[in-house]
Amino acid sequence: MSIPHNGEWSRVHPVSPLVRGWIALAAIAFVIGRNWFEETAGFRGDNNSAPGNPLDGTALLIAAGILAGVLLILAGIFFLSWWFTRYQVTDDHVRVHSGVVFRKQRQARLDRVQAIDIVQPLLARLFGLAELRFEVADAGESAVQLAYLKLNDAQRLRALLLGRASGAGSDTGAGAVPPTGGTEAGSDDAGAEDSPGGTGTGPAGGTFVPGHLEAPEQPVLELRPGRVIAATLLSGTTLFLLFGIAVVLAITVATSEAISLAIMLPILFGTAGGYWTEFSTSFNFRASVSRDGIRLRYGLLDTRTQTVPPGRIQAVSVTQSPLWRLTGWYRVSVNVAGYGAGTTSDTQARTKLLPAGTLAEVFAVLALVLPEPGTDRPVDVFTAGITGRDGAGGFITTPRRARWIAPLAWRRNGYALTDTALLIRSGALWRVLSVVPHERTQSIALEQGPLRRRFGTTDLILHSTPGPVRPHVRKIDDGDARTLFLEQAVRARDARRRDRTGRWNSSGGAPAPGPSPHLSPEPVSKEYPHEQL
Amino acid sequence: MNGKTENMPSEAIDPDGLSWEHISPRYLTVRLTGWAVEAVLTVAAACLPLILRSIGAWTWVPDWLAWGLPAVVAAAYLWRGILLPRQVRAVCYAERNEDFLLRRGIFFQRTLVVPYGRMQYVDVTVGPLERAFGLCSVKLHTAAPGTNAVLPGLPAAEGARLREHLSERGETQLAGL
Numbered sequence: 022m023s024i025p026h027n028g029e030w031s032r033v034h035p036v037s038p039l040v041r042g043w044i045a046l047a048a049i050a051f052v053i054g055r056n057w058f059e060e061t062a063g064f065r066g067d068n069n070s071a072p073g074n075p076l077d078g079t080a081l082l083i084a085a086g087i088l089a090g091v092l093l094i095l096a097g098i099f100f101l102s103w104w105f106t107r108y109q110v111t112d113d114h115v116r117v118h119s120g121v122v123f124r125k126q127r128q129a130r131l132d133r134v135q136a137i138d139i140v141q142p143l144l145a146r147l148f149g150l151a152e153l154r155f156e157v158a159d160a161g162e163s164a165v166q167l168a169y170l171k172l173n174d175a176q177r178l179r180a181l182l183l184g185r186a187s188g189a190g191s192d193t194g195a196g197a198v199p200p201t202g203g204t205e206a207g208s209d210d211a212g213a214e215d216s217p218g219g220t221g222t223g224p225a226g227g228t229f230v231p232g233h234l235e236a237p238e239q240p241v242l243e244l245r246p247g248r249v250i251a252a253t254l255l256s257g258t259t260l261f262l263l264f265g266i267a268v269v270l271a272i273t274v275a276t277s278e279a280i281s282l283a284i285m286l287p288i289l290f291g292t293a294g295g296y297w298t299e300f301s302t303s304f305n306f307r308a309s310v311s312r313d314g315i316r317l318r319y320g321l322l323d324t325r326t327q328t329v330p331p332g333r334i335q336a337v338s339v340t341q342s343p344l345w346r347l348t349g350w351y352r353v354s355v356n357v358a359g360y361g362a363g364t365t366s367d368t369q370a371r372t373k374l375l376p377a378g379t380l381a382e383v384f385a386v387l388a389l390v391l392p393e394p395g396t397d398r399p400v401d402v403f404t405a406g407i408t409g410r411d412g413a414g415g416f417i418t419t420p421r422r423a424r425w426i427a428p429l430a431w432r433r434n435g436y437a438l439t440d441t442a443l444l445i446r447s448g449a450l451w452r453v454l455s456v457v458p459h460e461r462t463q464s465i466a467l468e469q470g471p472l473r474r475r476f477g478t479t480d481l482i483l484h485s486t487p488g489p490v491r492p493h494v495r496k497i498d499d500g501d502a503r504t505l506f507l508e509q510a511v512r513a514r515d516a517r518r519r520d521r522t523g524r525w526n527s528s529g530g531a532p533a534p535g536p537s538p539h540l541s542p543e544p545v546s547k548e549y550p551h552e553q554l
Numbered sequence: 555m556n557g558k559t560e561n562m563p564s565e566a567i568d569p570d571g572l573s574w575e576h577i578s579p580r581y582l583t584v585r586l587t588g589w590a591v592e593a594v595l596t597v598a599a600a601c602l603p604l605i606l607r608s609i610g611a612w613t614w615v616p617d618w619l620a621w622g623l624p625a626v627v628a629a630a631y632l633w634r635g636i637l638l639p640r641q642v643r644a645v646c647y648a649e650r651n652e653d654f655l656l657r658r659g660i661f662f663q664r665t666l667v668v669p670y671g672r673m674q675y676v677d678v679t680v681g682p683l684e685r686a687f688g689l690c691s692v693k694l695h696t697a698a699p700g701t702n703a704v705l706p707g708l709p710a711a712e713g714a715r716l717r718e719h720l721s722e723r724g725e726t727q728l729a730g731l
Contacts, residue, residue: 158697358697463672463698467665474663484698491700510667514652517671 024170024178028111030118037169038099040145046095053088108167110178112185115155115165129164131186132524133157135333135359138371139175139326146324151175155182156359158486163359179328180235183313187330188527238311241389242375242382248350249303252377255344258295262288302370303377308386312526315389317374327371332522333357335461336483336490337374337390339383339407341452350377351407353386356488372489383407391458395440402437406444406454416446419496423476427496434495436481436505441516443483443509445492455492457483459509459516467506469499481505574646574657580687581707582642587683589638593631600627647705652727654694654720656703668703671727672696676720678713692716 025031039046106119116128138154145151150169157164170178265288272284304321314330335356345351353375360371375386387394387403396402405414410432412418418435419427427434429449437444443462445455463484473479479502483492494502604620606612640660648655653669677693684690684706690713694703708716 462669463696464666464668464701464703466667466700468663470662482700484696484700486697487699506665506667510653510669514669514671517669 024174024181025108025110026181028109030107030109032103032107033167034150034169034171035103036148036150038103040142040148040150040169042095042099043144049091049095057084108165110181110185115182117165117167127165129155129157131182132188134182134186134330136327136329136357137179137182138163138328139172139179141172141320141324143322145169153178156357158358162361176235180313183236183328183330186524187313188524236312238309238316240307240309241385242378243307244303244305244376244378246304248377249300249306251348252303252345252350253296253300255342255348255350256295256299257342257344258292258299259344260342261295262292265292298366298370299376302366303373306376308375308389310389314525315374319370319376325370329355329357330522331525332460332520333359334374334390334458335463335488336455336457336485336492337387338456338490339387339452339454340448341407343450345377349379351375351380351383352377353383354489355390356485356490358486360488362487362489369489380404380407387456391442391456393441395442399439402439402444403454406437406446406456407452409446416444417497417501419478420476420498423473423478423496426472426476426478431496435497436494438512443492445483445494447493447495455490457485457490457492459512460520461485462509462513462516465506465509465513467502479503483509572648572650572655574648574655576643576646577705577707578687578689578709578712579642580709581645581684581689582639584683584687584689584707585638585642586635589631589635593628593635597624597628597631600624642707645706649719654703656705666701666703668694668696668701669727670720670723673720673724676717676724678717680710689713692720694720 101121102119105121105124106117108118109116113131114128115131116126118124118126134155135158136156138156140152140154141150142152145168148169149172151172152166152168153170153175154163154167155165167175167178265285269284269288301321301323302319304319305324306317306319308318309316314328314333317325317327317329319325335358337353337355339351339353341351352373354372355374357372361368374390375382378386384400384403394403402414405416409416410418414437416435416437418433419431421431424431430447433446433449433452435446437446442456442458445457447453447455463486466482466484467479468482469479473496476496477499478496479499480496481494481502483494485492494505497505601624603612603615603623607615607620637660641658644660644663645658647657652671653667656664656666656668658664674695674697677695678690679693680690688710689707690710691704691706692708692713693705694701696703705716
């Protein structure tokens, strides 16, 4: 089986409905099996008291007939749903038609891609199948969800989609720019190729056949199981558990009754669930980087491979919960427009760029998100943001006079600027550093309530796409806030104008947020006709 | 304090050559109408214990509660009513070359800048009360739900002009995400 690449229609793997509907099948099998078992057992029981055996061939035959009928109907439904689900990949779009009674036709623009995930639930893994999710910026729901394809086909389809979305080799995006950069990148990292069934066409070979190489990738880091277990045990879930135990003990002591131990059960279930989610979604975590963006792999039972193309990360945060301070670990989370802000474990897992890492690993990951930190001494600035206080690293913090409304955090709260990003620091116990690249700023708000006004401080909020990162500069001086507000609007505009990550391969070079006039395939004035200053 | 704070941010935040446009004063009538209806209904509901007590149905209600409840509710509404004119006056907006600025609030102030290139779409909504006064509301949407850029109480013509203008600006500066 091969993947469609020239606009022909194709279907997902025929086993897919079974893999998706296995829960329904299991439920039916369970009900029927239990009935059958109880009946036989019941008849056996009756045999002793009442003479005559009503269980004969007819009863069995009827039961078998009903079972066969149900299975046939299910098979019919499965077949229809499979038959009517078709997808197509053209140069610019991916389309999916689905639905039997209520038909649905969906089309997504390839250059609007925010991320492509390949997901393998446990059962699909057993069959060697995988689900491909094509995410656009609609916060949560996948634009295109192909379940299931053969793993190889899913990977090839991903490479094809990324290749076309990036503009590499396609004439529509880049004009007549030869894709030399792509070839260079390919030869650089030839040792790290991870190409399923590649035929050696080269990543930017102009024509895309359904077996062309995936962009070669370089491993950046991987987490060992020991780290994942320790990080899980020291996570916020443990704090929640300790808090729960303390409350229960207090109630028990106060009422001198052991009844409140019953409260422990939901707490224990909650923590067990929290531990499991944390552990299973961080297990075997590996991050690598390729021309087509950051690639993450993880999962214990269900495995997932995420690809986030350059420039799709809207904001990034480095956080540290109190217990992780003992081990010096940090978590890196990102906002990606396609992933949304759901509170489900699925969304939380997808937005983790680094589940638990040392400072060095944090920097390795940050370097992927911000290839150009925009400062001469990035380590100093970002370390100050992650762990520091006061003015170190160029941070501007909450003024001393406002320490009464932020007694713990006033030395942490603050911001720092680099040429490419705004760093926002907050939290004394739960340390948070949010980083927003200038070109990813959506809108900016200044907010001030009566209390903040009393202390001459203002909050500045950068609105980002839904996700775990909420960049919020807390309680900085009025004047600083207003200056930042106005200047940031200008900086964001200028950075946006330089941003060339939309078709990240079309100009031939590695994606760089910095100014690169010689790489621009089109003159600036084309996109901003009224801005020819 | 309030008179001072109302003008305070505008002075410091205004870039040179920027003029804030205020929304239509007629919007105050819309808000006051809504406020009056809401106030009458709520105060009436708060009077219920008092009425029930005076007809002898509820004898257990103490004096202070029967009179205090409507008094507190009425006072709260009066306070809101006093603030309304200034709240309406505090809503204003400004168009710049590259972005759109929006301001509202007296006690809880919010100043917002939305770049044209970041706008995904623009909503114009008209409620029945607003229509009676020839007004409309404009809402700017970006990819971030936190933006929440609502501009109420615009004259219908100004709303339509703004919608066209914003959409046009948004198209010429479209920058994806």
